[in-house]
Amino acid sequence: MLWTLPNPEKALNDWRNVLKPGGKVVIIDGVWDDSRLETHLKRNIGETMIHIVERNDISKDSYTAEVNAILPNAKGVPLGKAREYMEKARFKDVRSIGLDDLMRIQKKHMPPRYKIAYEYEYYMIYGLKDISGQ
Numbered sequence: 298m299l300w301t302l303p304n305p306e307k308a309l310n311d312w313r314n315v316l317k318p319g320g321k322v323v324i325i326d327g328v329w330d331d332s333r334l335e336t337h338l339k340r341n342i343g344e345t346m347i348h349i350v351e352r353n354d355i356s357k358d359s360y361t362a363e364v365n366a367i368l369p370n371a372k373g374v375p376l377g378k379a380r381e382y383m384e385k386a387r388f389k390d391v392r393s394i395g396l397d398d399l400m401r402i403q404k405k406h407m408p409p410r411y412k413i414a415y416e417y418e419y420y421m422i423y424g425l426k427d428i429s430g431q
Contacts, residue, residue: 299326299379300370309386316426322388325396327419328373336416343414350410379422388424395420 299305312322330336348354365371370378376393383391396419404412 298324299374299382300329300368300372303367303369305370305374305382306385309382309388313386313388313426318426319428320426321423322383322426323421323423324379324383325419325421326374326379327396327417328375329417330372331418332372339413339416343410343412346410347414350408373417376418376420376422379420383422383424387427389427391422391424393420393422 299308302308309322316322330340344354360368360371374382380391380393399419400417403415407415
């Protein structure tokens with residue numbers, strides 16, 4: 298969800314401030330567009346198939362240029378960047394879990410045209426507020 302925030306660093310600091318000492322923040326996020334040519338080709342093929350079969354142009358479901366301009370992570374947040382945000386906000390014991398099983402389950406129930414268009418990396422990352430409250 299960090300990708301939806303105009304200022305993820307501020308949000309994490311605010312969340313840490315409202316947590317009780319020893320409290321935990323849990324974030325599920327991922328990378329929706331890694332900017333690789335292969336990713337764009339797969340997405341275009343999948344979107345074309347969806348448009349033909351469903352008469353639904355999902356390519357228009359993306360954000361406007363204005364919205365993308367205010368979201369520093371509009372294409373998703375790589376795990377390393379999320380870890381950096383967490384550590385900068387002084388969360389302790391930051392750990393992550395890959396959610397490949399979630400993607401496998403989702404893909405199992407998707408029509409082939411969606412399997413091609415949607416190939417994301419999901420993860421969960423979490424950290425603790427210091428028990429001293431700092």
